Amino acid sequence: MKPPIVLLAPLHGPTQRELESLYDVHPLYSAADPAGLLAQLAPRCDIAVTAGARGMEAAIMKQLPQLKLVACFGVGVDAVDVAHAHAHGIAVTNTPDVLTEDVADLALALLLGAVRRIPQGDRFVREGHWLKGGMSLTRSLQGNRVGIIGLGRIGAAIASRCAAFNTELAYFGPRRKTDSPYRYFDDIVSMAQWADVMIAACPGGEATRGIVSRAALSALGPEGLFVNISRGSVVDQPAMIELLAGGQLGAAALDVFDREPQVPQALMVLDNVVLHPHQGSATHPTRAAMGRLVLDNVAAYVAGRPLVTPV
Amino acid sequence: MKPPIVLLAPLHGPTQRELESLYDVHPLYSAADPAGLLAQLAPRCDIAVTAGARGMEAAIMKQLPQLKLVACFGVGVDAVDVAHAHAHGIAVTNTPDVLTEDVADLALALLLGAVRRIPQGDRFVREGHWLKGGMSLTRSLQGNRVGIIGLGRIGAAIASRCAAFNTELAYFGPRRKTDSPYRYFDDIVSMAQWADVMIAACPGGEATRGIVSRAALSALGPEGLFVNISRGSVVDQPAMIELLAGGQLGAAALDVFDREPQVPQALMVLDNVVLHPHQGSATHPTRAAMGRLVLDNVAAYVAGRPLVTPV
Numbered sequence: 102m103k104p105p106i107v108l109l110a111p112l113h114g115p116t117q118r119e120l121e122s123l124y125d126v127h128p129l130y131s132a133a134d135p136a137g138l139l140a141q142l143a144p145r146c147d148i149a150v151t152a153g154a155r156g157m158e159a160a161i162m163k164q165l166p167q168l169k170l171v172a173c174f175g176v177g178v179d180a181v182d183v184a185h186a187h188a189h190g191i192a193v194t195n196t197p198d199v200l201t202e203d204v205a206d207l208a209l210a211l212l213l214g215a216v217r218r219i220p221q222g223d224r225f226v227r228e229g230h231w232l233k234g235g236m237s238l239t240r241s242l243q244g245n246r247v248g249i250i251g252l253g254r255i256g257a258a259i260a261s262r263c264a265a266f267n268t269e270l271a272y273f274g275p276r277r278k279t280d281s282p283y284r285y286f287d288d289i290v291s292m293a294q295w296a297d298v299m300i301a302a303c304p305g306g307e308a309t310r311g312i313v314s315r316a317a318l319s320a321l322g323p324e325g326l327f328v329n330i331s332r333g334s335v336v337d338q339p340a341m342i343e344l345l346a347g348g349q350l351g352a353a354a355l356d357v358f359d360r361e362p363q364v365p366q367a368l369m370v371l372d373n374v375v376l377h378p379h380q381g382s383a384t385h386p387t388r389a390a391m392g393r394l395v396l397d398n399v400a401a402y403v404a405g406r407p408l409v410t411p412v
Numbered sequence: 413m414k415p416p417i418v419l420l421a422p423l424h425g426p427t428q429r430e431l432e433s434l435y436d437v438h439p440l441y442s443a444a445d446p447a448g449l450l451a452q453l454a455p456r457c458d459i460a461v462t463a464g465a466r467g468m469e470a471a472i473m474k475q476l477p478q479l480k481l482v483a484c485f486g487v488g489v490d491a492v493d494v495a496h497a498h499a500h501g502i503a504v505t506n507t508p509d510v511l512t513e514d515v516a517d518l519a520l521a522l523l524l525g526a527v528r529r530i531p532q533g534d535r536f537v538r539e540g541h542w543l544k545g546g547m548s549l550t551r552s553l554q555g556n557r558v559g560i561i562g563l564g565r566i567g568a569a570i571a572s573r574c575a576a577f578n579t580e581l582a583y584f585g586p587r588r589k590t591d592s593p594y595r596y597f598d599d600i601v602s603m604a605q606w607a608d609v610m611i612a613a614c615p616g617g618e619a620t621r622g623i624v625s626r627a628a629l630s631a632l633g634p635e636g637l638f639v640n641i642s643r644g645s646v647v648d649q650p651a652m653i654e655l656l657a658g659g660q661l662g663a664a665a666l667d668v669f670d671r672e673p674q675v676p677q678a679l680m681v682l683d684n685v686v687l688h689p690h691q692g693s694a695t696h697p698t699r700a701a702m703g704r705l706v707l708d709n710v711a712a713y714v715a716g717r718p719l720v721t722p723v
Binding site: 113202203206207209210211213214216217218219220222223224225226227231232235236238239240241242243261262264265266267361362363364369375376377378379380383384385386387388 | 424513514517518520521522524525527528529530531533534535536537538542543546547549550551552553554572573575576577578672673674675680686687688689690691694695696697698699
């Protein structure tokens, strides 16, 4: 008999099909009676699989008393109640490393896209404005000071890319990295005053909620650019929109939003922002590698082997 | 009395204002009677200033028998009849080096923009599609083979940026560069067969007309991406559009076009292209530096000093 798994969110197609071929998968997200499904699974289901954006709250864990593993498709587990899980002997796994390079690539795509106004240029040509005269000059990335919020795996991969563009680098984080060649700021507003560009690459969750504050964005200023490939929660989104609309913040390039996929209309109408629908890791090879890691973690648990990537 | 200059195209505003303050500038592009203006300048005008996109054809040089200098705002002088100029003792100057880094940045902005579908993502969010479901997965740049057409100053700057994205590099050009670590192809179709991405960074003009042929684009194939920051003339544009529309070429990201600012409607309607209105060097600092070089070349000529950047 295949081991039962409760699935909290749809996964990358090939991953989900392989999971379904190996296990008895019960999708909670499409269940007609979710409470009934949980009650039915409660006596025997010890594995949950979810996606980073969905996570798993304590309330659902409590309904599955046999639960021993929450395998998360994604590196950010801010939507999983890890503290509750660990306090109750439930392991959590994520999919680190395999998505680092693609997320860093997307950060640079957004950074360059905002600096050189790539979506705006595409609209300019398609709407026929070029026939009436050239597009305005833009800023240059050359010689810019780039401040990275969170010099973890993804932040470091962003920094090494930025270095190829003749930029000056610094980072903000909870502690100085002794092995980093970049300037360290222990205060985000000070880094924003120094920087031309700030890129958020830190984890989400309560520890980083709102750290890109109104004061930080104001310090970045009318010529400043804010790039976010982390989580919408790290920035004071209403303040950001107000400053962008009023010209007190120069531009923004955003892959993530508060309460996505909702994007406020006030943000949608701005010409000085590049918007992207949370695609940091959304490439075919990376999603396949993330899926492989989810499957490997589940297989390791079922076989009684050590988990591959526990949180 | 200020030396007379014939100006064939409007320049970067601050540059043109400085030129007008130092010289007796006659704009040919806005003259009510261009032939009359040339006839009036013929006996005494020895300096012409133009822009790369406008250039200066032999027919106009012939109407200015005193002409000794054509100072071009831009690095590409394919629209200047350099052979005619040199055969008649007319020096030509351009603005190399100062624009290399910004043009290479734009190449990466277009490359990443096409691979990760940045303008398409921006449209996806603004048009509200995200509320109905996620955007499709895209390809990844990681591990891609990137073939650069023309490993000159700009091509080399593009290559060093690409290297930061875990790509494998090669180049095509008239000759092998002994100091280059990258693989060399002496045939563009062979490079296209090898490559996932091809980036045109060669000069325009007759020597490179149509070198990105139908055969080369077909060899690049349904998964291939073509990026052009060189000149529209280097590619067989009708074949490119046909292959893009038919799916035999995967995608394109284009800053330059045949007969720009005209862009064929058949190209404008495609979702697998990123279009940009020839903005390679169009940043404030670079345009200012290009203007400085034009002014310095004219001043050197007037003072009888060696030209700063002769072609």
